Amino acid sequence: MPQRRVRALILRTFEFSENSQVAHILTLDEGRVHGLAKGARRLNGAFHGGLDALALGELGLYTRRPGAGLRTLASFRVSTNFPGLRRRLPRFHAAEHARALVLGFAREEEAAPRLFELTVSLLRMLEVAEDDAAPALGLGFEAMLLALSGFAPGLTCCVRCERPARNVHTTRLSALRGGLLCRGCRGEDPGAPEISGRAVAALVALGGGPLVQAVRMAPDHELLGELAAALDSWTSAVLDRRLATRATMMHVGTAAR
Ligand SMILES: [Zn+2]
Secondary structure, three states: OOEEEEEEEEEEEEEEOOOEEEEEEEEOOOEEEEEEEOOOOOOOOOOOOOOOOOOEEEEEEEOOOOOOOOEEEEEEEEEEOOHHHHOOHHHHHHHHHHHHHHHHHOOEOOOOHHHHHHHHHHHHHHHOOOOOHHHHHHHHHHHHHHHHHOOOOEOOEOOOOOOEOOOOOEEEEEOOOOEEEOHHHHHHOOOOOEEEHHHHHHHHHHHHOOOHHHHHHOOOHHHHHHHHHHHHHHHHHHHOOOOHHHHHHHHHHHHOO
8 A cells, every 4th residue: 555654743542452543643734634553552563652642753644545434554753742741731731722722623634734833833832831821822822723724703893894893992702703793783692702902902913923922921811811711712612612621721820820
């Protein structure tokens, strides 16, 4: 069977039958791949003892057979498992939130090189991040991922009447309507959470990147709390489920201060 090698980040693994694993993997040029690593747990095998979440390396991947559900994985060679993430809890929990987001948003076998590079950049920054910068980076990553995936909220004007969102004091962020609702249109979604003008401006800035902007916002705990609440409501509506990783990331980030 023809085989190719791709840069890959392991997202999630399950033990499967004797010695084997099933893995969800983010690849540079094939997006998310779901595959079987036969004999992965053999120490002297092509997977060097097994696949672990958040390991980055080179994946050997067989060409898809028509009609096959799972891809067959040939080998994996780790270049790094980001050891710095495991030295501080806030870093680890921010990485876990990013991992949950990528699992939620990356599409199967649809190239997403910018998402791949963004995820690797985040993990490298988190490896050396200060405790209060870690949750800020997690939220910045989320805003950029939403923008890259085409799921970012409309933040430049009211999504109903198109009045520009300038000098906004407080408005509503409606997942139901797809973005901001002005004072006159807020009745369109009375359950939508309120958001301050400065949190809207921060979300716009974070969504456009680069990630390092999030580090500069890290000392502003009030702003971070508001961004976390806004993204929680938004992303939960997009994915139709709540990511528990965000609350853990924010809690651990706060406890570490
Ligand atoms: Zn309006």
